[in-house]
Amino acid sequence: MSHWLIALLLVSGSFNSIFCVTRQQLKNTGKLMKKNCMPKNDVTEEQVGDIEKGKFIEERNVMCYVACVYTMTGVVKNNRLNNEAVTKQVDILFPPEMRDAVKAAADHCKDIGKKNKDLCEASYYTAKCMYEYDAENFTMSRIVFLLIFAAILYGSNALTKQQLKNSLKMIKKQCMSKNDVTDDLVGDIDKGKFIEQKPVMCYIACIYQMTQVIKNNKLNYESTLKQIDLMYPPELRGPVKEALEKCKDVATKYKDVCEASFWTAKCVYDTDPKNFIFA
Known part of the structure; x- marks a missing residue:
């Protein structure tokens, strides 16, 4: 940033x-x-x-x-x-x-x-x-x-879907190393492969933290909406926000930020796999 x-x-x-x-x-x-x-x-x-x-x-x-x-x-x-x-x-x-x-x-x-x-x-x-x-x-x-x-550079044009994916790849390496996960474990999350293991859960939490949607060790709904408006291509904002709205209460069921992040991400994918983007 x-x-x-x-x-x-x-x-x-x-x-x-x-x-x-x-x-x-x-x-x-x-x-x-x-x-x-x-x-x-x-x-x-x-x-x-x-x-x-x-x-x-x-x-x-x-x-x-x-x-x-x-x-x-x-x-x-x-x-x-x-x-x-x-x-x-x-x-x-x-x-x-x-x-x-x-x-x-x-x-x-x-x-x-x-x-x-x-x-x-x-x-x-x-x-x-x-x-x-x-x-x-x-x-x-x-x-x-x-x-x-x-996003600042591109202004109101935000990022294209491919640019967003490319940028997220840059976070992936850091969070993989930090949580000791392999590409076999986290490489297909964007395709719906959510492996229910603690390191994978914490990897997802790491991604969310790096993208500034975790506040006070909790997923923050308002911050997530802001990041969607800031980063996502216009055609994806509506569908992604709708999926997020359906899943916003999932995190409240878990005190552990890793579990909250994992199950929220899975819920968003299950709600709208077509528009789901993840590192």
Whole structure:
């Protein structure tokens, strides 16, 4: 999502985060933002494709490419990076366990922009500072908010169904690793294969958490509706909301967030398998 750091990582080729993604995954999702800022600043994949790995090429067009991303994510005010806007976005969009680390990096680097009146240089050296301060969370944040950033990038057009699927794939790797599940266990959830095992249940909860629909360790109906409006193609919003409406009370039967997530997802699939999308 928060947007400024996320966005930068996303652009460099990044809905995941915390893990290294494959080159092909980067290409699939990176198109969502690169197609806008790369042509505007005449940069190549070689120049900006490995920013999330710490490869900051000190060239003017690369600096302005980073600034372009920051501008698109709404943390540039009056042609300057705005630390208050960054902090606010972190509180709104970042998972609780990441907020302190990301804000610490932002706070550590907040004066970098003041030293550089030029927006391109300020953006570039701020991003570089944050990477050097906390490389782990710099990389982690990029995928978590891919969907959020993509929606911002595409505006009211949201994502196509295929773009949504591609973006969700980026979350999948992180949540699979975190919950020790294999593709045999979770690879066909979108086709209705719900294996009733605790790791699978917690994998689904992880996906929901990464897509910002879990609040206070519970599935949040209102947040889910907002994410549907933000991310889903217009033609899917109505049917998905209808399925969700029928299943919204399922989670109240389970105190455990993993079980609540699993049975809610299964209910939504059973209600409308045609329009069900999952990582």
